[in-house]
Amino acid sequence: MARIDTNRSSEMEVFVQVVEQGGFSAAARLCRMTPSAVSKLIARLEARLGARLINRSTRRFQLTPEGSAFYERATRILADMADAERAAGAGERPVxxxxxxxxxxxxxxxxxxxxxxxxxxxxxxxxxxxxxxxxxxxxxxxxxxxxxxxxxxxxxxxARKLGETPLLILASPAYLARFGEPRTIADLDRHNRLGFSYVRAVDGWPLREGAETVVVPTVGRVQASDGEALRHLALGGSGIARLAGFTVRDDIASGRLVPILQHLDAGEPEEFHxxxxxxxxxxxxxxxxxxxxxxxxxxxx
Incomplete structure (x- = not known):
């Protein structure tokens, strides 16, 4: 087995502090080093990796793409090391x-x-x-x-990943009987699309239109601040909602909600952490x- 250089973890710790503190001076104070020592350490790290991690000048501090990737990996490695040390010394009773x-x-x-x-x-x-x-x-x-x-x-x-779940577009049988089932993106213009009352990473429903993906906004008459409220609104026939699969499986099995537009849905599964x-x-x-x-x-x- 190859020998692990223990100084690498120290380099990672200093680099992470430089990123999170936004500069060498602040990181130096936290690490009890001089700014010049921190600068030299980062320079040695870049030389060993063969890649520039930080673009710096007297006024600007910016991570390079390589620096961003290294930061993500370094934080995970340091967390894993901390977990391993905690596990080795575990003996305290959870209280x-x-x-x-x-x-x-x-x-x-x-x-x-x-x-x-x-x-x-x-x-x-x-x-x-x-x-x-x-x-x-x-x-x-x-x-x-x-x-x-x-x-x-x-x-x-x-973060620890807790799996992922599909996002499904659904409506109640009563709503579909009253307003009809949409089968195209254009059909959605005639329907009440239940949405969230706050901005999300993807603020709408990604649907396939030919070879393209379009995000259909949720501009319905009712919005709510959480997915469970949207589920109950859909169950009550207030409109169409896009909900996490693990929350509606029983509703689908019992016929309380009906999946629609599955042939158009272009959304990726949603990860949980x-x-x-x-x-x-x-x-x-x-x-x-x-x-x-x-x-x-x-x-x-």
């Missing part, structure tokens, strides 16, 4: 309160089903659940774990216990 921030859909369809078993396994852990589809600041909201859907942005947060702050020190055993449980029992499909 205390864990604060979870998640969507109403995940809370109702996943957490509600699996939490009873978690509470039996860990009788000394208490759970606080806050439901929102909006992205929150984990530190400001005093959140231990956030479960989020969609692509992850570049961040110092650590459990996100936590993991770069600032050891992870509490109560949080680690929940993350491990979600990775095993809290996956979506």
């Amino acid at each position: 205390g309160r864990v604060r979870i921030n998640t969507s109403a859909s995940y809370a109702n369809h996943i957490l509600a089903r699996i939490l009873p078993d978690f509470l039996v396994l860990y009788p000394e852990i208490s759970i606080d659940i806050t439901q929102t589809d909006a992205v929150v600041d984990l530190l400001a909201e005093r959140t231990d774990v956030a479960v989020r859907a969609g692509p992850l942005k570049s961040s110092s947060l650590v 459990a996100i936590h702050i993991g770069q600032g020190g050891p992870l509490p055993s109560r949080v680690r216990a929940l993350l491990d449980f979600l990775a095993e029992r809290g996956r979506v499909a």
